[in-house]
Amino acid sequence: MTIEVQRIGPGPLSPDATQYMVRMRDGVHLATDVYLPPSPGPGPAVLTRLPYDKCGEYTFMPQIAAYFTARGYRMVVQDVRGKFRSEGETLLFVNEAYDGYDTLDWVINQPWSDGTVGMWGDSYYGYTQWAAASTGHPALRAMVPRVTGTRLGELPVPAPGQRTHDVEMSVHRFYPLSMFHDRDILDWRIDWTRRPLAAQVEEFFTAVGSRSASYDLWFPHPVSLRRFPAGSPFDAPAVPVLMTIGWWDNCAAWQWSDHRELQRRPAWARNEYLLLEAIDHENTSHFEPGVPASVQAMAGRYLDPAIEFFDVFLRGRDADIPRVRWQLANTGDPALRPSPAWPPVSAYERVWRPAGAGAAVGGPPGGTLDPVPGDRAAPSGEIALSGPAGEIATWIHDAADPVPSPVTDPFAFLREFPDERDLAGRPDVLVFTAAAVPAPLDLAGPVRLDAVIGSDGPEMDLFARLLDVAPDGTARLIARGQQTVLEPGAAFAVTIDLGHTGYRLPTGHALRLTLASSDAPEFVPAPGTGEHRWTAVKTTPNRQRLALDQTRLTCTVLPG
Structure with a gap:
């Protein structure tokens, strides 16, 4: 059977951004776009580090950057190591902590920075926020990880002495064969009815002429990847964090696990805020089922909570943000309900x-x-x-x-x-x-x-x-x-x-x-x-x- 692969490379550079090749501590350079507001004097910046192409259509970063810059923020968007225009080895998880630290260092040394940075983003670019936070960089003053988790994509294996573990999702091993095989995105399909599944992976490697380092580290004998070489992010200095979790997000279990960890640590518990929405992983809303998420349609509900959060913790605005805001689905009313705790105290x-x-x-x-x-x-x-x-x-x-x-x-x-x-x-x-x-x-x-x-x-x-x-x-x-x-x-x-x-x-x-x-x-x-x-x-x-x-x-x- 022939494996058909569609290769998706980087999109065109945004005319609204200036691209820099930012040097990491080992000499690798990461492609980084900077979007400046109309008055580009020193001020707070918002950093996003993602593997899905900083210029691509999937994450519409130029439009998101325009939303942030219109509200006075400097927006910095970076392709992570080994992806699209960035140099280095394409490898899941292991380089994000210190690459995040070095990028924060670069940001605060630019003339348009006032030395304060917030991080924002979904899924893998929510994980990169936690990786940066694990290093304790003092410039990181707030972060907004959405539909993500520190254990995002972690292979389900039982702990020593345990007889239970999470069920393996098909995306667990397929993700390093599509999103993290090499610099581009490789779109192809596994026939899940044809066994052995591993044989189809070898056919894919033959078709593209290369192997995936991330897959080979996980199969057939999984190596535990060192996600946080500087230590657990929960042991790092606490940073104000707005956790956005979706009721229908298929990755929500990882973020609820993070929530439980944060609540066990007093400093983090004091700095955690929850935004619980009736959404799935791709930000489709239960109140608009069947409507694909687009930045034009969802900009307000998608970005305004982050801007409100950054206004308080990056700019020092005097405003009270509820500890918990949540949506009650199936009511026809998408209003966010404030609560001092989750679950609500009357539940x-x-x-x-x-x-x-x-x-x-x-x-x-x-x-x-x-x-x-x-x-x-x-x-x-x-x-x-x-x-x-x-x-x-x-x-x-x-x-x-x-x-x-x-x-x-x-x-x-x-x-x-x-x-x-x-x-x-x-x-x-x-x-x-x-x-x-x-x-x-x-x-x-x-x-x-x-x-x-x-x-x-x-x-x-x-x-x-x-x-x-x-x-x-x-x-x-x-x-x-x-x-x-x-x-x-x-x-x-x-x-x-x-x-x-x-x-x-x-x-x-x-x-x-x-x-x-x-x-x-x-x-x-x-x-x-x-x-x-x-x-x-x-x-x-x-x-x-x-x-x-x-x-x-x-x-x-x-x-x-």
């Missing part, structure tokens, strides 16, 4: 228990999702592994016919925002539906599933999805989570983190919980043999089991 936990093993397989509504008396969650870990035998729901996971991912681009989930009712009709999906709510139910906070599962296979993936079911049967995603269990045996207690949400379930709608063991190709399915997912040639069906009487769904809700 509490409600618990549901799945029942009806026989009805759970075969189509919606499936089994039931029943409220647990007392309406409060039991402390995590109270589920018992022993006791009287209860209801057991079973299903077959077959990697040769996995449950399909509901969207073609999980990073832009809300562009499609699919009706998922048909997936619930598959025999390898368990379905449990609650009674319709008699009044609106507002979810505001974390969602989790505590379960006891088992398998006759050597490993087991469990995917949990919480859905909003309308009276006409339409089923749309509210929250989701997944976990891999090694050697699950007959009974293994697992907690699935479904992330956080702010979502209104309208009157007459119902909650639905679906459980499965695949979501392909967004996640690489377990072959059922225990072999590496990228080298397995054959697959073996596994019988999975769920102890219903020891399974609980816990949602955080608002009163009334």
